[in-house]
Amino acid sequence: MSADLIIEVRGLRTQFGTHVVHDGLDLEVRRGEVLGIVGGSGSGKSVLLNSIIGLLQPAAGEIFIDGRLRSRLTDSERAALERRWGVLFQYGALFSALSVRENVMAPMREHLEISHALMAELADLKIALAGLGPEAAGKLPSELSGGMRKRAALARALALDPDILFLDEPTAGLDPIAAGKFDTLIRELSQTLGLTVVMITHDLDTLHAICDRVAVIAEKRVIANAPLDELTRHPHVWIQEYFGGPRGRAALRQGAGSR
Numbered sequence: 705m706s707a708d709l710i711i712e713v714r715g716l717r718t719q720f721g722t723h724v725v726h727d728g729l730d731l732e733v734r735r736g737e738v739l740g741i742v743g744g745s746g747s748g749k750s751v752l753l754n755s756i757i758g759l760l761q762p763a764a765g766e767i768f769i770d771g772r773l774r775s776r777l778t779d780s781e782r783a784a785l786e787r788r789w790g791v792l793f794q795y796g797a798l799f800s801a802l803s804v805r806e807n808v809m810a811p812m813r814e815h816l817e818i819s820h821a822l823m824a825e826l827a828d829l830k831i832a833l834a835g836l837g838p839e840a841a842g843k844l845p846s847e848l849s850g851g852m853r854k855r856a857a858l859a860r861a862l863a864l865d866p867d868i869l870f871l872d873e874p875t876a877g878l879d880p881i882a883a884g885k886f887d888t889l890i891r892e893l894s895q896t897l898g899l900t901v902v903m904i905t906h907d908l909d910t911l912h913a914i915c916d917r918v919a920v921i922a923e924k925r926v927i928a929n930a931p932l933d934e935l936t937r938h939p940h941v942w943i944q945e946y947f948g949g950p951r952g953r954a955a956l957r958q959g960a961g962s963r
């Protein structure tokens with residue numbers, strides 16, 4: 705595995721009963737990049753993410769993180785590895801009965817042995833980093849707008865100073881202005897903190913605004929993984945329909961105009 709790869713998936717097969725989701729899937733993620741993952745509904749984007757982070761056991765294949773084979777790690781090595789990433793799940797998945805600050809403190813309680821006061825202080829820093837004002841810290845998720853909830857979930861994903869951030873449809877449900885601001889925030893965080901970002905998205909604007917490369921899942925595997933301008937020339941029919949359809953062309957024009 706080359707040193708600039710932080711994640712490498714080889715020959716992944718996942719299945720539920722007889723339903724095969726991935727078969728012979730390969731994926732490479734380079735250190736420090738923002739990688740977008742696209743594919744039709746049900747093509748297995750979330751299942752891929754859950755396999756990489758260990759929530760799902762693949763039927764076959766190998767997943768290397770920093771050159772180390774996931775399946776060969778001891779429990780304590782795996783726990784240490786899992787502290788290195790933050791995950792923003794598709795629906796935010798905040799604890800509804802806990803304040804934003806307590807939500808951000810939750811992974812700290814699990815993994816860090818530091819005082820409550822220090823945890824609260826660190827949580828407030830992450831909340832600010834995610835672009836929320838200090839008044840948000842004491843609020844419940846239900847008291848926040850959709851965009852603010854995404855930021856709260858992002859603050860929690862940043863709780864343990866990860867070097868990889870996994871985002872499952874981070875801008876879904878946001879209006880275009882809020883989505884654009886969230887994109888900018890992710891780009892700034894990846895640059896200032898040196899984060900590697902792996903992001904599932906259907907949002908063509910997001911792909912154009914912040915992704916260095918885009919991996920396309922179709923036919924149970926990654927059929928292409930390239931910068932967008934290369935990808936749009938790819939002959940595969942799904943890619944042509946996705947990027948060459950009216951929405952794809954509009955996002956392309958807008959992306960070109962904003963660069």
Ligand SMILES: Nc1ncnc2c1ncn2[C@@H]1O[C@H](COP(=O)(O)OP(=O)(O)OP(=O)(O)O)[C@@H](O)[C@H]1O
Binds near residue numbers: 747748
């Ligand atoms: N726990 C599970 N048990 C059985 N089938 C599952 C399970 N999780 C996912 N699947 C199936 O695996 C396939 C891929 O699901 P996945 O959620 O990864 O799709 P996706 O590409 O993320 O779709 P979307 O864009 O709609 O979110 C789907 O057919 C789904 O029904």
